[in-house]
Amino acid sequence: MIISAERKQSIERAVADPKLQLAVYSATARLKQKRVEAVSPAELPDYQQLRECAHQLKKHALENLDYYLEQFEANVLAHGGKVIFAQTGKQVGEFIATLAKQRGVSLLVKSKSMTTEEIHLNEALEREKLEAVETDLGEYILQLAHERPFHIVAPAVHKTRHDVADILSQKLGVQREEVPEHQAMIARRTLREKFLAAGIGISGANFLVADSGAVVLVENEGNARLCVSAPPIHVAVAGIEKIIPRAQDLPVFLKLLARSGTGQRLTVYTSFLSGPRRAAEVDGPSEFYVVLMNNGRTKLLADSSKRESLFCIRCGACLNACPVYRKIGGHNYPWAYSGPIGAIITPQYQGLSQDPWLPYASSLCGACAEVCPVKIDIPRILLELRHEVTREERRQGKNGLERFAFRAYSWVMRKPKLYAAAGRAAALGARLPGMLSLGPARLWASQRETPKPAAASFRQLWRQRQAGRLP
Amino acid sequence: MYGRVSLFVTCLVDQLFPNVGLAVADVLERLGYQVEFRPQQTCCGQPAFNSGYREEAQAVAEHFIRVFRDADFIVVPSGSCTSMITHHFFELFPAGSDLREEVEYLAPRVWEFSKFLLEVAKVEDVGARFEGVVTYHDSCHALRELGIREGPRRLLAKVRGLTLREMSIAEECCGFGGTFSIKFPEVSAGMARTKIESILKTGASTIVSIDSSCLMQLQGVIARMGVPLETKHLAEILASR
Structure with a gap:
């Protein structure tokens, strides 16, 4: 296994940082405990059946992805929306930038979306002289601090309220405020102005429902709903793997997502968005776009042994359960996705040679697979990836000492x-x-x-x- | 109650913790089993498998299969090595490969020690006595791959003089993870410290597990921390009188 000296030092620094350790350990412990309660037999007697059902639904949807994507597109079109297929993240940025320029828009608001983090959309728009403002509180704080999300569902989980007080006072020039509720009010006042002035609202998508052409968003702050209804244009950016066949499949996923992610029965807001404002409606955007992004997903789809990596609904439960994530923290994972799910998808999207250490950053304890709501066998995939790493190293003649040691081991043990x-x-x-x-x-x-x-x-x-x- | 039982002591117990192997033999013989040890045995192949060296692991697994192919009961004082054989041998020898049938025949004959006591020997009280307050550490592969949770606790509950006190994070990993412990030593030891801090709060003086590898990790960090804790394999507790 090969790891750069910088990464190794950065991991050691994180482990030795008592403030970071306390912040991450206590926040993840809280989320972990809430999940345990929310999926307990008393709370959710059919939890295990729901997991199996979700796994099978995702499997079916991905094995028939071409069919469901076409069905989804047809339904969005029928509602007066438009569907754009983007092969790469760059194309997503180009589409939005062009649209903004055509409509004379310079300010965009965004709701939380890991897909847009994956493709560095904000930076791409910034290069086009467009201002894209994050409106999820955690994401907003991180945007001000110029940091990337530390956690899939709780992006600023590593920040204490004292850190947040520093960031808000320094970046917004407001009085230092230590009380989280007051901090939220500061962000709220600033963001309200942005919502009202923005010409385009960008969202991700938790689910794309094929049979109804709907984009489903779940959230707790209400900012996503504002993002997609206040500005005149809504652009949803979604990976193609987000598709599920039918609206009637949604309850399975909604139950699992909220309970696994935050321990809630349901999130505070669940929005079903299917097309622009209709003639008789009083609000909603006048233009509605769904950008269906590939960005490497078909590569994962083609590999049947690891295809289930695409089942992920981004609940973050595996991060909270992972003792390694809780020690090294989200920023030591090289890509937008951290924790066990990041460790299995990053090498598949970006190639194994970039960060061959990632699949090895696990004790294979299996806590991730135990909590995964869609039953992704993460440890098995980690082992597959480790095998691929050693094969690749053998081909390239790298890491010879370790290879020799295991050959010797294998020989002696016989x-x-x-x-x-x-x-x-x-x-x-x-x-x-x-x-x-x-x-x-x-x-x-x-x-x-x-x-x-x-x-x-x-x-x-x-x-x-x-x-x-x-x- | 009688029968022949073949020990697979694991390479770790063979080389570093031989008393655990002897304790397993003592307990089984007391229950009336005839215990054998096949000296051709070495390792299950897990170190290579978990590090991504599948061909190397396969060769070691083949050796294991040859050594134990005609044994009726193979008892293993490790959840991790048991799971390597009963679960991961199927990945090493996928359907259609030469040794697949042998793996299918062998796997159900391989028993983790505590599971063997409860499900084959059908005994909870082995007549042991151990004075002290202990806490039980769930080893990950035993817990999540073999589903062993209550069994060892039931066996401990029947030990005279013993008080079992649960820690708050019994199911969190000790951080060993085989080569993970030397690939990421700081992370690995950090995980052990988190665990040990939770154990110290129970007031227990002994940590019990069914995997010597976890105990080696915990003992190593305990010694470095200089805290008053000792580690014991379940077999050592059950063998004591």
């Missing part, structure tokens, strides 16, 4: 006598001064004491025991 002798030699060797400075032993001992080698191996003791020579 020769019981040699194994027994090697074991004893290692036990003797471990008593020699200086042995602990060798590679793996040194890495082990950097953090913990090394077990004392046993005076005799089990097989030696067993022979004595059988001969009646053991007390």
